[in-house]
Amino acid sequence: MPYIDQNGKTWTRADDGLSITCEDGRKVLGNEQMSDEYLVSVAYLEPTPVKSDAERIAELEAQLAALLSRL
Secondary structure, three states, X not given: OXXXXXXXXXXXXXXXXXXXXXXXXXXXXXXXXXXXHHHXXXXXXXXXXXXXXXXXXXXXXXXXXXXXXXX
């Protein structure tokens, strides 16, 4: 049975229950225990920005400086 989301898009669950596909071509993978509502909500999540190596190094240096200042 198709699922209609809050934006009026129609989503169809795969026969094996492992994914759900939107009419616009987006596909979300999951498992049979995940509800259609949950899988569709995943499609609308904003991706977490990926930090560069330089940003990670700067954060680690700041943490190290803070720890050293406690000594």
